[in-house]
Amino acid sequence: xxxxxxxxxxxxxxxxxxxxxxxxxxxxxxxxxxxxxxxxxxxxxxxxxxxxxxxxxxxxxxxxxxxxxxxxxxxxxxxxxxxxxxxxxxxxxxxxxxxxxxxxxxxxxxxxxxxxxxxxxxxxxxxxxxxxxxxxxx
Amino acid sequence: xxxxxxxxxxxxxxxxxxxxxxxxxxxxxxxxxxxxxxxxxxxxxxxxxxxxxxxxxxxxxxxxxxxxxxxxxxxxxxxxxxxxxxxxxxxxxxxxxxxxxxxxxxxxxxxxxxxxxxxxxxxxxxxxxxxxxxxxxxxxxxxxxxxxxxxxxxxxxxxxxxxxxxxxxxxxxxxxxxxxxxxxxxxxxxxxxxxxxxxxxxxxxxxxxxxxxxxxxxx
Numbered sequence: 001x002x003x004x005x006x007x008x009x010x011x012x013x014x015x016x017x018x019x020x021x022x023x024x025x026x027x028x029x030x031x032x033x034x035x036x037x038x039x040x041x042x043x044x045x046x047x048x049x050x051x052x053x054x055x056x057x058x059x060x061x062x063x064x065x066x067x068x069x070x071x072x073x074x075x076x077x078x079x080x081x082x083x084x085x086x087x088x089x090x091x092x093x094x095x096x097x098x099x100x101x102x103x104x105x106x107x108x109x110x111x112x113x114x115x116x117x118x119x120x121x122x123x124x125x126x127x128x129x130x131x132x133x134x135x136x137x138x
Numbered sequence: 139x140x141x142x143x144x145x146x147x148x149x150x151x152x153x154x155x156x157x158x159x160x161x162x163x164x165x166x167x168x169x170x171x172x173x174x175x176x177x178x179x180x181x182x183x184x185x186x187x188x189x190x191x192x193x194x195x196x197x198x199x200x201x202x203x204x205x206x207x208x209x210x211x212x213x214x215x216x217x218x219x220x221x222x223x224x225x226x227x228x229x230x231x232x233x234x235x236x237x238x239x240x241x242x243x244x245x246x247x248x249x250x251x252x253x254x255x256x257x258x259x260x261x262x263x264x265x266x267x268x269x270x271x272x273x274x275x276x277x278x279x280x281x282x283x284x285x286x287x288x289x290x291x292x293x294x295x296x297x298x299x300x301x302x303x304x305x306x307x308x309x310x311x312x313x314x315x316x317x318x319x320x321x322x323x324x325x326x327x328x329x330x331x332x333x334x335x336x337x338x339x340x341x342x343x344x345x346x347x348x349x350x351x352x353x354x355x356x357x
Contacts (some may be wrong), residue, residue, distance in 0.1 A: 073157040077217040
């Protein structure tokens with residue numbers, strides 16, 4: 001598969017390393033050059049410095065024939081706009097976007113986007129982690 | 139009833155816009171996310187200044203988006219302006235949304251997502267410069283893309299063959315409609331007996347693609 005990842009922080013680099021190790025073609029974009037260090041020396045994919053709103057850099061990173069686009073910069077709005085460019089303009093078949101704010105996450109999920117909201121996931125997970133018994137008043 | 143204008147982004151554009159809209163009697167709310175800027179705005183605008191991230195629905199609701207007549211997204215970030223516009227239009231059903239384009243390279247993304255009208259300082263200055271060059275007397279004011287019609291402003295040059303002629307004597311080609319004349323500080327509603335003068339600015343509605351009849355008319 002041809003995979004494009006926008007944002008090379010913990011999440012973006014983690015995904016990039018995993019898909020590259022599985023043998024997929026991976027391109028990663030981040031506006032900060034130093035985030036490429038998150039990928040380590042053995043990374044088999046390609047890192048490009050630039051912003052995700054830049055159509056030219058997206059094209060250079062192969063968005064026109066990519067199968068999967070994963071968007072995980074640290075800006076919710078940047079992520080949402082890049083996801084829309086990928087889906088609407090370049091018709092990428094699978095677009096997954098990270099959005100921290102639960103309200104915006106719900107709104108764009110309602111418009112058919114595949115949205116991952118870490119805040120909601122964490123709330124769920126921590127809520128699950130508390131055993132029923134811990135809540136009882138002693 | 140006073141119209142309510144919600145402005146997101148308290149930079150130079152947002153602040154000055156708020157000032158002039160308030161001066162014209164509009165009700166205004168101005169949202170700013172940086173604390174130090176907000177404090178200045180709070181001193182000047184009082185309760186009309188709202189602190190918070192204007193891309194958060196909670197902040198927009200607090201600012202009164204559900205009852206706003208206009209939402210104007212003029213932050214310095216194009217992605218924020220896009221999201222604000224989409225939330226306003228599609229989540230809160232605001233009919234009038236105006237967005238600022240900071241980087242003209244992002245214009246195509248605004249267009250692709252159907253966010254309009256947009257305003258860009260760079261494009262405006264660019265067209266003003268063109269406007270003042272000879273042979274570029276035409277300025278596009280408003281583009282009705284779907285209807286394939288646009289509103290343009292045409293400056294009548296000194297020595298143009300239409301100077302001194304009455305409107306009824308001019309042969310306006312089909313697809314052109316003269317709507318208004320800006321003359322010095324006056325607005326003149328066109329009628330057949332009005333004579334055109336040099337430096338008149340004509341506001342014209344036209345079908346797109348009818349450029350040549352217009353320039354032929356004004357030579």
